[in-house]
Amino acid sequence: MNKISKVYLKRIIGLAVLAIVTACDQVSIVQSTDWVLTNGRFYTVNDEKPWAEAVVIRDGVFIYVGENKGAQAFVTEESKITDLQGSMVIPGIVDAHTHPGQIELTRYETTFTGNTREEFLAELTVYAKENPGNGWLRGCCWPVQEFVDGNLGPDRNDLDPIFPDRPVWLISTGGHSFWLNSQALQELSINEDSKDPKFPVAMYKRDNSGRLTGWVKEGAAWVRVNEVFEVDTEIHEASMRDMLEILGKHGVTTLYDAGTKGFADRVYEFLSKLDKAGELAIRYEGTYRISIPENVRLAIPEMKRYREVYGGERLKFNTIKLFMDGIHENRSGAMLQPYADDPDYISDTILSVWELKEFLLDLHEERFDLHVHVIGDLATKRVLDAVEMAKEEAGDGFYPRVSLAHLQTVDPGDWLRFRELGVTANFTPWWSGVDVPNPIGEGLEQVRSEDTFRAKAIADAGGNVTFSSDTWNLRNLSPFLGIQVGHTRQYPREWLTPGADPNAFLKPESEKMPIELLIQGYTINGAYQLRMENQHGSIETGKMGDLVILEENLFETEPHSIYQIKPRAVVMEGILMHGNLN
Template sequence: MASSPEGRVIMFMGRLLTFVALAVSLAACGARNDAPIADTVLTNGRIYTVESDTPWVSAVAIKDGVYIALGDDEAMQKHIGKSTQVIDLNGRMAMPGINDAHSHPFSGAIKELYECSFPFSAAPDEIVAKLRDCVAANPTSAWITGGQWDSDFFKNHHIASPRSLLDSVSGDKAVFFADDSGHNGWANSKALALAGITKQTPDPANGKIGRDPKTGEPNGILLEDAVTLLEAVIPERTSAEYVTAARQVVSIANALGITGMKDANAKPPAMAALQTLDKAGELSMYMAAAISTPYGHREVALDYAALEAARTQYASPHVLTDFVKIFMDGVPTASRTAAMLAPYTPDAHGHAGDGVLHVPQEQLSADLIELDRRGFTVKIHTAGDRSVRVALNAIAAAREANGNSGLRHELAHAGYVDDADMKRFVTLNTVADVSPVIWHPSPIITSVINAVGRPRGEHYWPIRQFLDDGTEVAAGSDWPSAVTSPTPWTGIEAFVTRRDPDGKTPGALWPEQAITLEEAIRIYTLNGARALKLEHKTGSVKVGKSADLIVLDRNLFDVPIDAVGDAKVLTTFFAGSIVYRTQP
């Protein structure tokens, strides 16, 4: 029959149908290959991307730790295969992981793990009781360290001899407690003796040793540079303790939705511990390290070669070491040590003053020129408007000497800025690093306003003006300074309300400087990623970026703004893997 005309037609049609079927099959295979199969697909969510072109999606597909597709549930179906984990978000809000641009994570973790801690609000009898318990619980320890007492503690409580109060229950142990800013300290007699601080010890250049007004003997209070005299003799934690602290940092951060953080004063033992975790695959977050430099009065150049050596030694995939920290002044609290353009209000002894400037203009400019040339982003502690101006002058010198390197240097704690300097942040490509989370009424803000004076002191944290001027703003917790936790949620709420998220202190702090919720979230996510030099990799939900995502117990845009600070993280993803999940 095949040789007949009919047979040949039938054979031809059969082959044609076979060819068509094969072509369709191959085309189908090609279509499937064009849609890669995801490792994980999240569906049925309200996912806030922080990308202006597509701010919301309901589903994402993740493969090899990065987003490969965004859209609705239907669009994700082609990325689901037999091995794909499909997670139904049940309508919950998800958003990029938080990037905390300024924290002291090891100080916070060590405080929680090893130190004698009490709340900022603790009264003298509560501190004595806590110290008594700590002494009893640590019979073999030579030192008891911890804190933190409120900035106005010794203003609100008349204590004839702070040193003797600690002596009354410390036994043979040396005691040192830091204040809420981390810049000032309180020591007992044993600690002062070990540090060699006596009646004859002169005050350091930018510090003060508190003294008994009648005898001249040290009374236990140490301000600014005087603290370094005592810290020099406190034994360093072991490497094992630092690694334990690093694990504590990661655990706390991931539970709060933090997938990136900058250690604002990173020291070698901390960087080594982070690197150890990273090599073991335990560092489920990005950690930028602003390498520490000597604190206090300085008129000589930094050791640039040592900084470069540390950058090379401690860098690893998730430990980022292209950053340096410089302290320019103290804090504008009752200690009155932030460098201000105008004098403070007089203190109890009638002294006003304008604070302390640790590094003179010429030396800071030389440091910035060299560090900028070597590729370091510099974070400069500038809590007073005078130190802000000097720091901006130094950055201007670096721009003139090196051209625009593209490095965005940061002025930390820049809450007081003279009007003449506001727009210089933009022209000099400088970031306003706002931290700690005290852009709302609180006891430490009361101390600041009383020291700086009204109305000037109340004009603190010009966030709205920064954004309107085009200044880039990054935010950080500054934990454990002035805050008990690195949580971002109270900071986001207070950005919008300028009120105390805990409701403990009434009123609003310069409410005209409030910003929107969208702006606040962007500061804590994408701007934070830029502060870590990772904006190309994280900080928003975008195809090709790392799947660093958090799922919340509430939609921040649907609840009253005063409920944002209570937000809880249900799940944290880092590079596509779940690194934190609440217990069912």
């Protein structure tokens, strides 16, 4: 029996133990299965007892958390005893928004590296001459800050002379904009009569005459990716395994998959096979993703189908994902004030407040939670308004736990509302560095550009703040990268381009988060977001035995070295999953 399968068996036994564990630090019955870990510095993330020296795990469950002396009562000749020799230990990590299913899903034939408009077009021209053909060309990545200026963006008139005879699909550096030539639009039956899925977020950009420019934003493109990309199953599945392995080795024991574009069945069928074989080494929360309004009617039926067809011991489906707006880089964020370089811009969201309120009431009846992409302050405000209305209408016992992801620009008047409405604020801390060049360009004037990602402000106002990787780039998966950048508001110095100021940080300085908050956001707060706080997220008696054992003390490590941390060992439900404790 492999160690992952053993976790499943121990978890079944452990659930029985949960029923008899009391609120005390120990139970009276000693069993031979006890694993006694002593001489550690356990940061428990339990406010009543933040630090401990020792724990005892029985059948995957903590049955003792306290001093070394008390742990000795559980020691027998058969007990497994581990001296941690002063190692720091934190609970298993929750990555509350990531994308394992998207790794190597949409594979691009080539990556273009031109940093300016002129360089990029010249590179396309050379490629076209050296690589003739008539099939799809899928390329990455046009520099969004070079092509987007207010309501102006890339145009197929620049692509058509270079690629007159083959369809071309180019993704932007921001990942939310796509540049298609005339052949691609024709291949996808997109023409001047095509209706935008939701203007101005998920849309086909037109010029003043109504002509399609080939610039396609957000969900208008995402709903078509399965028509453009052919998935290499072997590479995709191997890459998912690799990503889950890397997450696990960095201490992640639970994750929320925030969407798989149009390939959910492919992704969840594979994960279900792993789960049934006892090979899924992470608790995995899957989702249905709403990127255009017409997806709303499908969301609940599809989630029910996913549960029935793919749900298992580790693979669960409880939270639906909704895009409420786009991103600042392509000027599709829903803003209270227009973009600085487009004073005529009028924002909107994928759903109105009333539409979202009605959807929340449906989720209340069907007992699902909701995770919402919001970038602009208008999008955030509308979600909070809808939650407030739905709670008033539903009365006591309103079911959905609502979490808002990204929150790049939030009205300060809404910080307190997260606590008041019980809405979770989810951030990706490693985004909080100084980008050179700024991908938003001139879209936000200085005041707004220096008032972004206000996680600490929301936490200080009493909101539940969680953290995530939101990537399928293996380099950026580590939660310790998130802890470092969230703490310093600076990217690792090794990432900086020549000439960049190593002391520059993303303002405001007040948003440099303390290590305590970052650990909390990656553990108990994330567990709360996913309705797992009673079993996971902290080191307490009665909870499942998940531990991340570190060589370094996070509170003493030089801040610019935190991202390099790799756990000494990772324990999940009392089983050593990664590393060693010799």
